[in-house]
Every structure is written in C-alpha cells, then in structure tokens.
Amino acid sequence: MPVPAYTFLLLSGALFTMGAIGFLVRRNPLVVFMCIELMLNAVNLAFAAISRYLNSLDGVVFAFLVITVAAAEVVVGIAIIVQVYRAGRQMDVDGLDLMKE
Amino acid sequence: MVVGFALVAAWELVTAAGVVAFRRPIHNALALVGNMLGLAVLFLMLNAQFLFAAQVIVYAGAVMVLFVFIIALMNPVSDITLGPARGGEWIYGIVFGVIFAALLGVLLVNQGLTGRSGPFTPEVINAVGNVQSVGTALYTKFLFPVEVTSVLLLIAAVGAVYLAVRRIR
Numbered sequence: 120m121p122v123p124a125y126t127f128l129l130l131s132g133a134l135f136t137m138g139a140i141g142f143l144v145r146r147n148p149l150v151v152f153m154c155i156e157l158m159l160n161a162v163n164l165a166f167a168a169i170s171r172y173l174n175s176l177d178g179v180v181f182a183f184l185v186i187t188v189a190a191a192e193v194v195v196g197i198a199i200i201v202q203v204y205r206a207g208r209q210m211d212v213d214g215l216d217l218m219k220e
Numbered sequence: 221m222v223v224g225f226a227l228v229a230a231w232e233l234v235t236a237a238g239v240v241a242f243r244r245p246i247h248n249a250l251a252l253v254g255n256m257l258g259l260a261v262l263f264l265m266l267n268a269q270f271l272f273a274a275q276v277i278v279y280a281g282a283v284m285v286l287f288v289f290i291i292a293l294m295n296p297v298s299d300i301t302l303g304p305a306r307g308g309e310w311i312y313g314i315v316f317g318v319i320f321a322a323l324l325g326v327l328l329v330n331q332g333l334t335g336r337s338g339p340f341t342p343e344v345i346n347a348v349g350n351v352q353s354v355g356t357a358l359y360t361k362f363l364f365p366v367e368v369t370s371v372l373l374l375i376a377a378v379g380a381v382y383l384a385v386r387r388i389r
Contacts, residue, residue: 121221124333127266130229132324134236134255136317141240144313149245149291153252156283157239160259163271171266175338176345176357179268180365183358186271186278187369191376193283197290198383204294 127168134161146211148200152193159189225265231258249287256280267342269350 138157145151163182170178204210235258238251260275345353358366 122225122265125328126225126229127262128328128333129325130232130262132321132328134232136321136324137233137236137240139320140313140317143316144309145240147245149287150239150248153239153248153287156252156279157236157255160256160279163275164259164262167263167266167268167271169333169335171268171342172333173335173337174341175335176340176354177338177361179271179354180357180362182268182271183274183354184362184365184369186274188372190278190283191373193286194376194380195383197286198380201290201294202383202386210294 124168124172128165131161131165131168134158134164146213148203148210148212148215151212152196152200156189156193159185221265225262228258228261228265232262245291246288249284249291252287253280253284256284267345267350270354 135158138154138161141154141157142151145154163185166178166182166185168178170176170182200210203215232255235251235255239248239255242248242251256275256279260272260280263269263272263275340353348356
C-alpha cells in the first residue's frame with residue numbers, strides 16, 4: 120500500500136474544515152452553496168478511502184448516493200436563490216431574515 | 221504514486237482555499253471545478269473508477285454547469301458590495317477551523333481504521349469489473365437506499381418546478 124489510508128482521511132478532514140470555514144464566513148448564498156459542495160466532496164473522499172482500505176464496496180455505493188443527494192440539493196437550493204434574486208432582495212445571507220418576523 | 225498523491229493533495233488544498241477565499245463568484249466556481257476534477261483523480265487512485273466517472277459527469281459536469289449558468293444569469297456582486305462588513309468574521313472562522321481540524325485529527329489518530337475488512341479486494345473487483353461490482357451492490361444489498369434516493373430525486377424535481385413556476389408577490 121504505497122499511500123497510507125490516514126493521509127487520504129487527513130486530506131478529507133482538511134477539505135471539510137475549509138468548506139466549513141467558508142460556509143460560516145462567506146455571505147454570498149452561491150458561495151455558501153459551493154462550500155457545502157466542498158464539504159460533501161470531502162466526505163465522499165473519506166468514503167472512498169475507507170472503502171478501498173477495508174476492501175469493501177459500501178463506501179463507494181454511499182459516495183454515489185451522496186453525489187445524487189447533492190445534485191438534488193443543488194437543484195432546489197439554486198431554485199430558491201433565483202427566486203430570492205427575482206424578488207429583488209439583496210444577495211446576502213445576513214440580509215435574508217424574513218423568517219424571523 | 222506517493223508523488224502523484226502529494227501533487228493532487230496540494231492541488232486540492234489550493235483550489236479549496238480558492239473556493240473559500242476568492243472574491244468573485246465566478247472565480248469560486250472555477251476553483252470548485254478544479255477541486256472536483258482533482259477529487260476525481262483521487263478516486264482513480266483509490267481504485268473507484270465508477271465514482272471517478274460519476275464525479276466528472278455529475279459534479280464537474282452537471283452541478284458546476286448549473287452554478288456557472290446561474291452566475292452568468294444573475295451576475296451576482298462580489299462580497300465587497302454586499303453591505304457593511306461585520307469585521308472579524310475571518311478571524312472567528314479560522315479559529316473555528318483550527319479547533320475543528322484539531323478535533324478531527326485527534327479522532328483520527330486515536331481511532332484509526334478499525335473496521336472489519338471485507339471481501340472486495342482490488343483484485344476481486346478488477347476481475348469482475350468495477351462498474352459491474354458496484355452495480356451488483358447497488359441493486360442487491362443497497363436496493364432500498366437506491367429506491368429512497370430515486371424518490372428524493374423525484375421530489376427535488378417537483379420542488380424545483382414548483383419554485384420556478386410560482387410568482388413571488
């Protein structure tokens with residue numbers, strides 16, 4: 120095994136952390152969505168790595184399901200973002216607080 | 221193999237930083253495309269050719285085309301013009317990130333990879349074929365999750381159509 124499993128998992132953790140930072144810090148809803156995608160991708164990497172190093176296919180199958188769920192999530196999320204944009208509101212996740220009232 | 225992994229890992233970290241830090245959304249999107257393609261290469265290194273294809277087609281293809289298309293359609297402003305900045309958000313974010321990464325690292329070092337090893341060694345998978353073995357697992361052992369996911373996709377399609385047709389007052 121030339122590359123040990125934990126390096127893949129460390130890389131996955133680093134990518135997930137960066138996605139989480141971006142999710143918390145950024146204010147453009149599109150970029151927030153991209154950071155969510157980054158986190159989902161990091162989890163997929165962990166799934167694939169564990170699947171490979173434990174000689175199992177379960178991780179690959181679940182990574183595939185995660186890709187599917189992410190695609191569905193992006194479709195609905197972008198539809199909502201476009202609706203907010205068409206309503207003429209400011210594109211800022213801090214400014215979108217109608218649900219508070 | 222190790223050199224290749226180091227190169228791709230560095231590429232992944234750089235593009236991920238680009239996704240988080242670039243100011244213009246189109247740059248974020250292009251960095252994310254690069255990140256997903258690098259991840260596809262990592263899937264190849266992990267002997268997951270099916271995931272490689274799915275990643276390139278679904279993520280780098282469909283999802284990112286949708287992102288870039290929406291950015292081109294809306295021409296969203298960069299963060300600079302989003303209104304007054306709160307200030308200090310990056311400091312809090314990075315402090316959170318360091319703590320979170322340390323927790324993950326401690327967990328990984330303490331726990332290790334202790335699962336039971338399965339029968340699907342790379343030799344077994346490659347003898348059957350990667351897509352065939354994954355497909356067999358999808359439609360036998362994981363039939364119910366696959367069906368649930370298909371219902372989820374249907375609901376997402378209905379929801380997207382509903383949101384697209386509805387008029388906002």
